[in-house]
Amino acid sequence: MQRSPVGTTVLATLIAAFILFPVYWMVVTSLLPTDIVLSRDPPLLPPLSAISLQAYADVFERKPLLTWLVNTLFVTLGSVAVALVISTLAGYSLSRFRTRGQQTAGFVLLLSKMLPPTLIVIPFFIMFTSFGLIDSLFGLMLANAAVGVPFASWLMKGFFDGIPYELEQAAMIDGCSELGAMRRIAVPLCRPGIAASAVYLGIVAWADFVFARTLVSQPANWVLTVGLQSFVGEHSVDWxxxxxxxxxxxxxxxxxxxxxxxxxxxxxTHGAVAN
Amino acid sequence: MLPLSARAPQVGGLKRAEARFGIALVALPLAAFTAVILYPFVDALRLSLYRYTLMTPQPVFDGLRNFERLAEDGEIGPIWVNTVVFVVATTAATFVLGLAWAIILNQPFRGRTIIRSASLLPWVLPSTVTAFIWAWILNAQYGVLNAALLVAGLIDEPIAWLATPEGAMSGVVLAKTWLSVPLFSAFFLAGLQALPLEQVEAARIDGATNGQVIRHVVLPHLRTTMVVTLVLGAMGNLQQFDVIYAMTGGGPVRATTVLSLEVRRQAFENWNIGLASAVGVIWFLTIAGPAYIYLRSLFRQG
Known part of the structure; x- marks a missing residue:
C-alpha cells in the first residue's frame, strides 16, 4: 500500500492481463488457421501474416449461427421486458409499503434465490408439456423471466428506497393518483435501477443454458449456448x-x-448486500 | 377545502387505500412467482415420494422407496462428496482471490476505472463459453497450459488434465473460480469503499503497518460483506451446472458429477422423475444451511 501509484498500476495491469488471458486466447485461436491452432507450441502473439477469418466464415457457413443469435435475442429481449415490468411493480411495493404482507412477499422472493434452476426445470418441463409450451421460444422466454424476477425485484426495491416518498406524496396532494405518482415521479427517478435490473435480467437470459437445453429440442429453436455445445462432437472438436x-x-x-x-x-452489490 | 376536523379521518382512509394499492402491486408478481417457481418447486419435492418414470407415466405414491433406491445404489455418497469438494474449493479460492483483487482495486492508481471494468468481463460471458475456453486451455494435446508448463520445464510431457479425476475436478474449480472472482471483488470493493478513510489514517498515525491495517481495520469492517459474499458464493457454487456440464459432462467416470448434474441425468437421461426429485431433496437440504445463514444475516441487518 505504500507502493507508488505507478507500481500499483503495473501490478494491477499484470493481474488484469492474467484475468483476461483466457478471453484473449479464445479470440486469438479463432483468428488462426488450423495448422497453427493444432500445434504443440502455439504462439502467444499471433503472427500477423497468419491471421485469417476462415473460422468465422466456416461458422456462418456450416452452422445456423444467425438463427441462434436471433433466437437468443428474442428470448433475451422478451424476458427482460416481461420481467422488468413485473419487478418494477414489485420493487416499488416492497419499498413503499412495509406491511406484513410485503415483508412476507419479500422473504418469499428471496427464498427463490435458493432454488436451483436445474431442479426447477423438472416441474417446468412437466408443466410446459401439458400447456404445449415445450419446444417454444415463448415458453423459454417465460421461464427466463420467471427466474429473473425475484432478484430484480430486490434490486428495484433498493433503488426505490433511495427516492424519498415525500415526492410522490406531494404529487398525490396535487391530485395525482397513486399509480400516477408512481409512474410520473418514482419510476422516472429510478432509471439507474431499471438499467441495472435490465442488465441483470439480460445476462441471466443471454447466458441461460439449463432451460434452453431442456425445454427446447428442435435445432430451429436452439439458442446460442445450446448451439455452441453442438460443436463438441462425438469424436473431435473444431476448436x-x-x-x-x-x-x-x-x-x-x-x-x-x-x-x-x-x-x-x-x-x-446494493441488492445482495445492503438492503 | 374541507374543514380541518374532517380531514383527520380521511388521512386514515388514505393510508388504508395506499396499503391496498401496495398489496395489489405486489400481488401480481407474487402470484406469478407462486405459480411459476414456488408451486413447481414444492411439486418437485412431492414427486420424490412417487414412482414416476417413463414406464409409469402416471405418478404412483411410493413412500420413501426412491431414497432407499439411492442408498442401495451407493452412488449418491460420492456425488455428494464431489459436490462438497467443488463448492468448498471454488468458494475458498474465489473468496481469497476476490478479496485480494478488491484490495488492490481500492488503491488510487492511474487507469483504475478501466482495469476495474475490464476485469469484470469473465462474469458476463455465457458460462458455456467459459467452459469451452477452459477446456481448450486445458486440452491435453494442444492446450496452452501444457505448452507453457513444458516451456517452463515444470513438466516433461503434456498432462491430460480433463481425463483424470483430480485433473478434471481442478479444471472445473479453476473455470468456475475464474468466472466468479469479478463478482466477488465487486462485492468486496463496495464494502471497502464504505470504509471511512479516517479510520485507516488514524491507525497509520498510531504506527500500524499495512498488514495490521488490513487485519485490525479493514477486515473487521468487511465482516458483514464477507459473510454475505461467502454464503451467496457457496450457494451459487452448489447450484452450478453449466460450466461442469459443458466442460466435463460429469466425467471422467463421474469424478465431476455433482448433485446438479445427477438431478438432470436422472430426470432427462434416465427419465426417472421420482428419483431425480429425491436427489433434488438431498440437494435442497444441502443448500438450506447456507441459505438460512444468508437470510438471517440479511434480516438482522435490515
Missing part, C-alpha cells in the same frame, strides 16, 4: 470454429456491459 462462435457471442454482452456497467455493479 477454431468453437472459439469464433464464442467470440461472436461476446459482442452483444460486451456492448451492453460497456454502456451500463456502472449501474450494474452498484445495483448488484
Amino acid at each position: 477454431a470454429m468453437l472459439m469464433a462462435a464464442g467470440s461472436l457471442s461476446l459482442i452483444p454482452v460486451v456492448i451492453l456491459f460497456l454502456l451500463l456497467e456502472p449501474f450494474l455493479v452498484s445495483g448488484m
Whole structure:
C-alpha cells in the first residue's frame, strides 16, 4: 500500500492481463488457421501474416449461427421486458409499503434465490408439456423471466428506497393518483435501477443454458449456448470454429456491459448486500 | 377545502387505500412467482415420494422407496462428496482471490476505472463459453497450459488434465473460480469503499503497518460483506451446472458429477422423475444451511 501509484498500476495491469488471458486466447485461436491452432507450441502473439477469418466464415457457413443469435435475442429481449415490468411493480411495493404482507412477499422472493434452476426445470418441463409450451421460444422466454424476477425485484426495491416518498406524496396532494405518482415521479427517478435490473435480467437470459437445453429440442429453436455445445462432437472438436462462435457471442454482452456497467455493479452489490 | 376536523379521518382512509394499492402491486408478481417457481418447486419435492418414470407415466405414491433406491445404489455418497469438494474449493479460492483483487482495486492508481471494468468481463460471458475456453486451455494435446508448463520445464510431457479425476475436478474449480472472482471483488470493493478513510489514517498515525491495517481495520469492517459474499458464493457454487456440464459432462467416470448434474441425468437421461426429485431433496437440504445463514444475516441487518 505504500507502493507508488505507478507500481500499483503495473501490478494491477499484470493481474488484469492474467484475468483476461483466457478471453484473449479464445479470440486469438479463432483468428488462426488450423495448422497453427493444432500445434504443440502455439504462439502467444499471433503472427500477423497468419491471421485469417476462415473460422468465422466456416461458422456462418456450416452452422445456423444467425438463427441462434436471433433466437437468443428474442428470448433475451422478451424476458427482460416481461420481467422488468413485473419487478418494477414489485420493487416499488416492497419499498413503499412495509406491511406484513410485503415483508412476507419479500422473504418469499428471496427464498427463490435458493432454488436451483436445474431442479426447477423438472416441474417446468412437466408443466410446459401439458400447456404445449415445450419446444417454444415463448415458453423459454417465460421461464427466463420467471427466474429473473425475484432478484430484480430486490434490486428495484433498493433503488426505490433511495427516492424519498415525500415526492410522490406531494404529487398525490396535487391530485395525482397513486399509480400516477408512481409512474410520473418514482419510476422516472429510478432509471439507474431499471438499467441495472435490465442488465441483470439480460445476462441471466443471454447466458441461460439449463432451460434452453431442456425445454427446447428442435435445432430451429436452439439458442446460442445450446448451439455452441453442438460443436463438441462425438469424436473431435473444431476448436477454431468453437472459439469464433464464442467470440461472436461476446459482442452483444460486451456492448451492453460497456454502456451500463456502472449501474450494474452498484445495483448488484446494493441488492445482495445492503438492503 | 374541507374543514380541518374532517380531514383527520380521511388521512386514515388514505393510508388504508395506499396499503391496498401496495398489496395489489405486489400481488401480481407474487402470484406469478407462486405459480411459476414456488408451486413447481414444492411439486418437485412431492414427486420424490412417487414412482414416476417413463414406464409409469402416471405418478404412483411410493413412500420413501426412491431414497432407499439411492442408498442401495451407493452412488449418491460420492456425488455428494464431489459436490462438497467443488463448492468448498471454488468458494475458498474465489473468496481469497476476490478479496485480494478488491484490495488492490481500492488503491488510487492511474487507469483504475478501466482495469476495474475490464476485469469484470469473465462474469458476463455465457458460462458455456467459459467452459469451452477452459477446456481448450486445458486440452491435453494442444492446450496452452501444457505448452507453457513444458516451456517452463515444470513438466516433461503434456498432462491430460480433463481425463483424470483430480485433473478434471481442478479444471472445473479453476473455470468456475475464474468466472466468479469479478463478482466477488465487486462485492468486496463496495464494502471497502464504505470504509471511512479516517479510520485507516488514524491507525497509520498510531504506527500500524499495512498488514495490521488490513487485519485490525479493514477486515473487521468487511465482516458483514464477507459473510454475505461467502454464503451467496457457496450457494451459487452448489447450484452450478453449466460450466461442469459443458466442460466435463460429469466425467471422467463421474469424478465431476455433482448433485446438479445427477438431478438432470436422472430426470432427462434416465427419465426417472421420482428419483431425480429425491436427489433434488438431498440437494435442497444441502443448500438450506447456507441459505438460512444468508437470510438471517440479511434480516438482522435490515
